Amino acid sequence: MRDVAIIGCGFVADLYLRSFALYRDVKICGVFDHDADRLKAFCNYWNLPSAPTQDALFASLPKGALILNLTNPGEHFAVSRACLGAGFHVFSEKPLTLTMKDARALHTQAQAANLHFATAPSSVLGQAAQTLGHALRNDTIGTPKLIYAELDDGFISQAPYKSWKSESGAAWPYGDEFATGCTLEHAGYYLSWLIAWFGPVAFVTSATASLGGAYANKAPDFSTATIYFKSGMVARLTTSIIASHDHQIRIFGDKGVLAMKRAWDNSAPVRFHRRFTLRRKLVEHPLGKRLRLSGPTHPKVKRFGAAAMNFALGPIEMLDAISAGATPRLSGDYALHLNEVTLAVAAGDTQKMTTTCIPMEPMPWAL
Ligand SMILES: NC(=O)c1ccc[n+]([C@@H]2O[C@H](COP(=O)([O-])OP(=O)(O)OC[C@H]3O[C@@H](n4cnc5c(N)ncnc54)[C@H](O)[C@@H]3O)[C@@H](O)[C@H]2O)c1
Incomplete structure (x- = not known):
């Protein structure tokens, strides 16, 4: 047990x-x-x-x-x-x-x-993140050069958020969510994946704004950050509760683009858009090829509200590692570094990271 x-x-x-x-x-x-x-x-x-x-x-x-x-x-x-x-x-x-x-x-x-x-988040151990990681390790897009990651949730101040309830009846804690801010609440969803794939961050340059709404004077509701990894990778991450809902991540390499549209869905399709020339045009395949891992992955939950994520993945992996005498993939070093990068993204300035961690081992079913 x-x-x-x-x-x-x-x-x-x-x-x-x-x-x-x-x-x-x-x-x-x-x-x-x-x-x-x-x-x-x-x-x-x-x-x-x-x-x-x-x-x-x-x-x-x-x-x-x-x-x-x-x-x-x-x-x-x-x-x-x-x-x-x-x-x-x-x-x-x-x-x-x-x-x-x-x-x-x-x-x-x-x-x-x-x-x-x-x-948290555990989604870094989920199928979508692991499929992207597998594609990166297998040279699908050649050398990755740049990443665009978006965590925009729509114009939340106009949503009927006061009536959102969990399964057992807890109200969505909007006061706390707006005070904490969408950047601290959400940036980790993609930062965790990026750190798992590309290792530690060297420095972060970010900008934030409070654009207002029913929750004016709370934490900024928009942020954009450029994240420079020690490995040379560069990523741009956006969070907001203003811009239209957009949770896509795109990884641009010298052979094409890896794309995934649903950060909070473990089963979201991952696609490879090959780049080629057609007569005098440079084209990225508009439909892309769906990439799949070869065997079974992990148990999935049905969608509830905005998420179709298995929240148990992290705790389960942690317990398995501890009972095997190993360090969990979601290690203390990784938690510390992820937290430092998240706070830097929310800070609205340039910060050099002082913590570090190693890139995360893929899950055994994603090797
Ligand atoms: N709401 C979401 O959709 C969501 C999704 C993913 C992650 N999270 C994260 O989960 C965490 C909790 O969010 P939530 O939405 O469940 O908030 P919530 O306010 O609905 O629930 C938090 C609960 O913790 C209790 N609590 C607070 N301090 C306590 C203490 N010192 N001792 C004992 N109980 C205490 C509160 O009474 C409350 O019932 C946050 O860190 C949030 O970022 C929330």
């Missing part, structure tokens, strides 16, 4: 539970939320054991359990620190922490206690 506990059972926790339902050998052995009503609603819906306090949760868990920190970003550091302090491995929702001082403190604490900590 893989033992998993949860702290924070709001909107995203239901997406985790729907994903864990795909794995028969996962036991959710305890749940805590400081909102007693939310805790009760969630545990009743999923038939899970609740703990009245965080310390009671820690006392009830088996040694070696993995705690998922699904609290709000401003709470991530304190909750993860408490979990590591109580002797448990931690998988935190993103962003890992809101400052690098806090992220470094967690990294040091985990290392000293011989514990693992990791950060």
